[in-house]
Amino acid sequence: MLKKTGFFVLIAIFLALGSSHAMAQKGKAPTAAERTAAIEKGITFLAKAQGADGSYSTRGGTGVTSLICLSLLRNGRSAADPTVTKGLAYLEKNVREDGGIYAKDSFLRNYETCLAVVCLAEANKDGKYTKLIKDADKYLKGIQIDEQENKNKSDLDYGGVNYGTRGSPDLSNTSYLVEALVAAGNGPEDEALKKALVFISRCQNLESEHNTTATAAKVNDGGFYYSVAAAEKQEGKGQNPEGGLRSYGSMSYAGMKSMLYAGLTPEDQRVKAALKWLAMHYTVEENPGLKDAGLYYYYQLMAKALDTAKMKTFKDDKGVEHDWKAEMTEVLLKKQKEDGSWVNSDGKWMENDPNLATGFAILTLSYCQ
Numbered sequence: 491m492l493k494k495t496g497f498f499v500l501i502a503i504f505l506a507l508g509s510s511h512a513m514a515q516k517g518k519a520p521t522a523a524e525r526t527a528a529i530e531k532g533i534t535f536l537a538k539a540q541g542a543d544g545s546y547s548t549r550g551g552t553g554v555t556s557l558i559c560l561s562l563l564r565n566g567r568s569a570a571d572p573t574v575t576k577g578l579a580y581l582e583k584n585v586r587e588d589g590g591i592y593a594k595d596s597f598l599r600n601y602e603t604c605l606a607v608v609c610l611a612e613a614n615k616d617g618k619y620t621k622l623i624k625d626a627d628k629y630l631k632g633i634q635i636d637e638q639e640n641k642n643k644s645d646l647d648y649g650g651v652n653y654g655t656r657g658s659p660d661l662s663n664t665s666y667l668v669e670a671l672v673a674a675g676n677g678p679e680d681e682a683l684k685k686a687l688v689f690i691s692r693c694q695n696l697e698s699e700h701n702t703t704a705t706a707a708k709v710n711d712g713g714f715y716y717s718v719a720a721a722e723k724q725e726g727k728g729q730n731p732e733g734g735l736r737s738y739g740s741m742s743y744a745g746m747k748s749m750l751y752a753g754l755t756p757e758d759q760r761v762k763a764a765l766k767w768l769a770m771h772y773t774v775e776e777n778p779g780l781k782d783a784g785l786y787y788y789y790q791l792m793a794k795a796l797d798t799a800k801m802k803t804f805k806d807d808k809g810v811e812h813d814w815k816a817e818m819t820e821v822l823l824k825k826q827k828e829d830g831s832w833v834n835s836d837g838k839w840m841e842n843d844p845n846l847a848t849g850f851a852i853l854t855l856s857y858c859q
Contacts, residue, residue: 519816520823525855528823529565532852535830536562537573539845543583544576547845551593552584556605558849560612564856569613578613581606585622589629592654599654600663603630604670611673627674630667631682635659635689646703646719649689658719661693665744665791668751678753687752690745692718695737696763705734712763713737713771714745738779740788742767747795756799772806774814774821782836786850793818793857815858822851 520528536558540546547554559577567574584602585591591606592599607626610619632638633654635647642648650659651667668686676683691700693716695709703718715735746764754761771778777788796804796814804812825832827844832851834841841847 519813520819522859524823525819525858528826529852529855531826531830532832532848533562533565533567533573533830536845536848536852540573540576544578544580546577546849547840547843548593550840550843550846551596551598551602552581552591553598553602553605554843554846554849555580556591556602556609557853558845560605560609561849561853561856563609563612565852569615569618574613578610581610582622585625588632589625589627590654591622591626597653597655600630600633600651601653601666603654604663604666607670608673623674627671627676630670634667634682634685636685643688646692647689649685649687650717650719651686658717659689660717661690661714661741661744661748662716664689664693665748668748672751683752687749687754689718690714690748690752691760693741694745694760694764695734696760698759700760708734709736711737711767713767714741714764716741736779737767739768739771739773739777740780740784740791742771742778743788743791743795747791747798750795750798766807769805770807772804772812774817782834783838784841785834785836786832786841786847786854787839789818789822789854790850790857793854797857818854819858822855826851 536546541548545552545555546558555577559574559581562571562574563569569575569578581591584593590599590603592602596602603626607623607630610623610626614620614623630651634649634651635641635645636649647659650661650664652659652663664686668683668690671680671683671686678684688700691698692703692706694701694714695706695711697706697710705718714737742764746761746768749758749761749764756762756765774789774792777783777785780788792814801814804814806812822832827833830848831844832847833844834847836842841850
């Protein structure tokens with residue numbers, strides 16, 4: 491299972507980033523009762539939005555349904571809750587012969603199966619879903635790009651995964667893979683996790699023995715971007731004048747979280763560099779580098795990463811200590827709509843769908859307690 495990181499080691503790292511012990515001065519932090527009320531209001535919205543077959547927003551395949559069921563389970567609902575029961579039944583209907591859990595003719599098979607595994611693992615209190623999880627774990631390992639596709643460690647695609655049917659592998663899909671592998675019971679010694687770490691390390695703007703690509707040397711700021719394969723293909727056409735791809739918030743939290751899941755500790759140079767970049771770009775107001783694009787995806791990645799690192803507070807590069815849970819809760823409560831939903835005015839990556847945005851928001855709040 492997930493290797494636990496040392497809280498005191500993390501504190502030592504962040505003390506090195508600045509000497510000030512000042513806490514960020516914000517408005518009055520939301521109370522536990524206010525947070526709970528917001529969650530309940532969101533859950534009520536989602537219960538009304540559910541399809542008759544238990545699904546949500548099927549243009550995203552089974553993924554949004556898994557996300558919402560997971561968010562409810564993490565906020566105290568059981569598998570016996572009517573909304574969760576219907577959602578889980580819908581997932582079971584989409585179990586395929588190859589072990590994957592995805593909609594018919596889907597192009598998002600990795601994304602859907604990974605979310606389903608994490609959801610089913612959360613619901614698997616009585617062992618009902620053990621076989622489904624095991625079969626899905628085998629399926630996911632089978633679609634990971636490795637020696638089965640005649641790739642070796644020198645190939646930039648190695649260890650990564652795409653949406654499951656076509657295209658270059660990317661950090662987003664690979665971070666979903668890592669989370670699913672851990673939820674299925676794999677530990678840091680698992681070969682699939684080791685291979686994923688190879689790909690993830692190459693999606694970091696950090697020149698080291700783990701990343702000798704030309705892209706790493708051109709930016710070298712410790713943050714993460716979407717795909718090392720894409721960066722190499724865009725040589726000379728990157729988003730920076732010197733070439734390469736710029737780091738941004740959601741992928742940097744995805745990369746850091748995945749490295750911790752794969753067994754790295756805060757002493758590792760890759761994790762240190764990621765934490766330094768995140769300290770320089772700490773915010774709950776936007777997805778650094780992308781503004782509102784993918785904002786709710788960013789929120790849940792940030793919350794998962796900082797929770798995984800057991801960080802009660804986050805010190806930015808100016809030495810200001812942030813109560814990230816309180817700040818995250820405050821901004822989410824401000825963004826909640828009157829009907830209980832959340833929605834992103836930036837429609838990139840489907841976040842203008844209130845079901846998806848609300849699922850992300852409630853999942854994020856589950857890490858802020």
